[in-house]
Amino acid sequence: MSLVSAYEELRRRSVGDVRIAEPMARHTSLRIGGPADLFVVCDTLAGLSDTLDVLLAEGIPFTTVGKGTNLLVADAGVRGAILLLGKEFKRHACEDGHIRAGAACVLAYLVQDAFSRGLGGLEFAVGVPGTVGGALAMNAGGRDAWIGSVTESVTLFVPEQGLVRLRGDEISWGYRTSGLPSRGIIVEGVLRLAPADPERIRLEMERSLKRRKSTQPLGSPSAGSSFKNPDGDSAGRLIEASGLKGTKLGGAWVSDVHANFIVNDGGATAADVVGLMSKVRTTVRDAHGIELQPEVRFLGEFAEP
Numbered sequence: 001m002s003l004v005s006a007y008e009e010l011r012r013r014s015v016g017d018v019r020i021a022e023p024m025a026r027h028t029s030l031r032i033g034g035p036a037d038l039f040v041v042c043d044t045l046a047g048l049s050d051t052l053d054v055l056l057a058e059g060i061p062f063t064t065v066g067k068g069t070n071l072l073v074a075d076a077g078v079r080g081a082i083l084l085l086g087k088e089f090k091r092h093a094c095e096d097g098h099i100r101a102g103a104a105c106v107l108a109y110l111v112q113d114a115f116s117r118g119l120g121g122l123e124f125a126v127g128v129p130g131t132v133g134g135a136l137a138m139n140a141g142g143r144d145a146w147i148g149s150v151t152e153s154v155t156l157f158v159p160e161q162g163l164v165r166l167r168g169d170e171i172s173w174g175y176r177t178s179g180l181p182s183r184g185i186i187v188e189g190v191l192r193l194a195p196a197d198p199e200r201i202r203l204e205m206e207r208s209l210k211r212r213k214s215t216q217p218l219g220s221p222s223a224g225s226s227f228k229n230p231d232g233d234s235a236g237r238l239i240e241a242s243g244l245k246g247t248k249l250g251g252a253w254v255s256d257v258h259a260n261f262i263v264n265d266g267g268a269t270a271a272d273v274v275g276l277m278s279k280v281r282t283t284v285r286d287a288h289g290i291e292l293q294p295e296v297r298f299l300g301e302f303a304e305p
């Protein structure tokens, strides 16, 4: 594979911003991550299509990311290309109770827009950071509601196939997983909302934000919940009951506000975070016989936490 020839070709085709050895710490909410060999911001569908043609021709693997709020990127970085969707994918429009949103739209803007139009259905997403693409890939949400339950359709760009539209009910939504084809790049989602009492929406959003502010370490860099909740229990409760709140490894801490959040004190490495996750897993397994499963997605080379 030739990164240099791919870089030159992508620049020649003006697909968007193309960088070499881009530090991924700039693109993750944990503020951790070494360099991506190639980092491409695709501003248009044509640019995305061109980018994939070049990467496939050069045999360069790729991963698409959103705001990096659910990612742990290795200190050694990522071999191959990281794709980010730009301008054209940040648009959204509202029609007949549906919101059609590009994958790079920030979810929080949609939540606000739906509220201002008196449309309900997105209240569960208040305070969930990241993009529509990331939320659809992760089936983001809470215990009782998630994005898959309001998704009318998802449009993907699949290499060598082009645009593929899937109806929401054709997608196997699960707990923090969408089952969408892993080679597909999510480019758009259509969400189905319904008219609702604005006062009820406002109260529900306020309640949810207040709960987050009092129970989550929102002032510190994190990737949200480190582990999924096991059936019938909560990962945070198990970690706290194992006496792990405040445990530190290098610059990574088990938050003393919410035990399922690992926060970066400013100097943490990915190795610190993964080492701490490993310690949490072992301690919870020994204390409670439960094997926690990571919720964060790993990018780059890691030993299993």
Ligand SMILES: Cc1cc2nc3c(=O)[nH]c(=O)nc-3n(C[C@H](O)[C@H](O)[C@H](O)COP(=O)(O)OP(=O)(O)OC[C@H]3O[C@@H](n4cnc5c(N)ncnc54)[C@H](O)[C@@H]3O)c2cc1C
Pocket: 029, 063, 064, 065, 066, 067, 068, 069, 070, 071, 085, 103, 127, 128, 129, 130, 131, 132, 133, 134, 135, 136, 137, 138, 139, 140, 141, 142, 184, 185, 186, 187, 216, 218, 222, 223, 224, 225, 297
């Ligand atoms: C403080 C905090 C609170 C959080 N609270 C919640 C919560 O309540 N509920 C919840 O579900 N999550 C929560 N999260 C986790 C995270 O915000 C969500 O998972 C979010 O939906 C991720 O969006 P993103 O754009 O940051 O995606 P990223 O983190 O960039 O990527 C996540 C995954 O999606 C894939 N992906 C991203 N965009 C695309 C695309 N266009 N096409 C294909 N694949 C793509 C990536 O490859 C990766 O596998 C929280 C995180 C933080 C930091």
